[in-house]
Amino acid sequence: MSKIERISLQNLEGNFEEIEPGLSNRQAIEEANRCLYCYDAPCIKACPTDIDIPTFIKKIASGNLKGSAKTIMTANPIGASCARVCPTEELCEGACVLNHSTTPIMIGNLQRYATDWAIQNQQVLFKAGSKNGKSVAVVGGGPAGLSAARELALIGYTVTVFEAEEKAGGLNTYGIVSFRLPQAISFWEVEQVKSLDVEIRTNTRIGQDIQAQELLETYDAVVLAIGMSDVPQLGIEGEDLPSVFDAIQFVKATKTGELSKEIIGKRVAVIGAGNTAIDAATCSVRLGAENVKILYRRTIEEMTAYEFEYEFAKQDNVEFHWLTAPNRIIADEGGKVTGIECKRMVLSEPGEDGRRRPLPVEGSEFIIAVDAVIRAIGQSRYVQLIEEFGIEHADGVVKIASKSFQTSKEQVYACGDVIFGKGQGEAMVVSAAQQGKMVALEVHRKLGSEISATA
Template identity: 50%
Template structure:
């Protein structure tokens, strides 16, 4: 099959050289990939494969690299994870496949993520299309949201022969991969070529179309045989401190850096939060030349960022103020001049199981800065309420097959993350599970008719 032709309306993305925005890891050379692949023991009961949420046959794809069969290697990966190019870059491999590698006990774990990227990039750079849709089932499915969950569901459904329409409210498809992951981890072009890949399967991708209410969902159910919701999460929540109107949204900063737009970052930046998104926002600031420190009310032991992300930030020259609670943003004539904070101590555990931070009386101090960024997580999916589906803890409640309380409507990704940790690879697996459930339900309906 031919590669999808470039979209002439698509913007080109480039980074000013002085901002030093490029992927943090260079692609492997042929020699490096061969040497690394031949280190693998090709375990029969491979723990790396069990640790992968999408259950990629890791020993098989690595063996194929060692024999020079890159097309076969990529097919093995993409059969289990259609977003193998993204996940090769953004998966927390240190916590998953590489963390489970038996070589890690006494040696260095196999570089599974980099090998996966090597194989997938090989076929995608050459425009090789490995999959084609099955014969038409005559069934139509709507997928709302083109993030990892939506793309995964759309691809699997199209491969099964269903006619899929993918709706995306933004100008570009790809969701978080396109807009919310810093270039150092995933360039925009990588995310967009995965959107192109679902188009090649026959998926009709319609951008700048937004689902807003139950009436819209009911209209989709009248037109389609099933609907999948990959809604993601909401905005960064308010902190509730004076001067908050001067705080920048961490996700918006990351998006601006990816789209080549002004970020609003000055020379001295304070980032509130200590999750992976906060570290990404801080990295953007640091790579733009700003002195950057992160402010977190607990300690490094309670921060939600992965350990390797924390160490990466330290290596970048980002400093951390632990046991520090922001209380007010200081400004003069609309320009931020500092972030007033107070020291904290840890008390008894709260509802999250982590020690509750308690203020130290009289411990207020000021961090001098000209930019404050907030990245303290995202709100629960507000649209879920408007759609009238049952919720669980503020997230969409789903069955084991990811069907919602509304028959024929399925959901996956971060909008159902009460079921587990939020990550790209988990969203991809949700898309696979939902696609299989939808396919089974539609086949049963046809058989009953």
């Protein structure tokens, strides 16, 4: 990144330590014993990866922590990360029957307790299946790609993951703030996959280091799990100034030790109101910003950030300015950002798609004094990479057969953010993990029949 330079994080590490401490042994046992172990557990139905929640909690209560961690990770290959970042109050905890009488079981915290034990005790939870003679290339080593690779390796496929970054893990490694998800958690999940004889080739870009056609010729199937790219431009004057940042790269810099030498100044404006915008804002607070404003052109009702993320940002004294859109970024003669001109917005009546669109209020321009601007208005797509494989897409959203995850090219499957349609908010990490599992089963459904025919 041209705007970011490497410096020591020694004086900042404390600010990026995990906010929420894990449960103590006593707390975990007491909480596990509150569970009713429902026969037809609604919490399982609410979990996108179908974790057998009563079983893993009962194993904690009985002291079988390895068994508990294995139950979790069998269903969710990135279960340690999801224990920290899932919106549990909307999913499993929101479905807990105890909501009607008291407080729900702290499922996320118990999941973290079991998986943390496995990490601290360096547990390897799975073994690769007997090789079946078929090979699969997985493009992208994020949540969906790792999940697909793990499932395929358990079945017996020879799997190679191609990852463009220096480390695998995708969003969990680079895109979620350290004080919510430390990199060590993601690295352990990557190692669990590698322990199944999965080869992970990092620093490898399709189209540069290896061609898509070579993958198609070498492997029996290809799983495309490439996620999404950087934040698109705002399309306004001044956004190429040195103190205007891409939120994805900004959060990544806090996890890799790359930060602006001048950090970001004392006054920061973040454009957007998704989870990444919240991460950028709360990171800014930890980097020393005294006033952080989130500017969003719609209202709180249209905000895509999770409720708990919103509440967390407010606890950090982040200000939210609704119906506010950037017009231009202002700098002094030396190119230093000094402010952002905004305009008030109103929402139209719902269109055919049901969405209300923001419209500018004439003559409503005003200026907010800032030292830095962070754009967090979604992510662009890897269109060129998709087209390397010659598969159909709609502006970077890969088209698939809904049940088989098969693309327009029979040999190529897709999962994760690359199939997540525009205008749907932000995809969940746990949903990507489930899609990875489902893709693996669909690949096996196709190739497994070929194996049987030649056996």
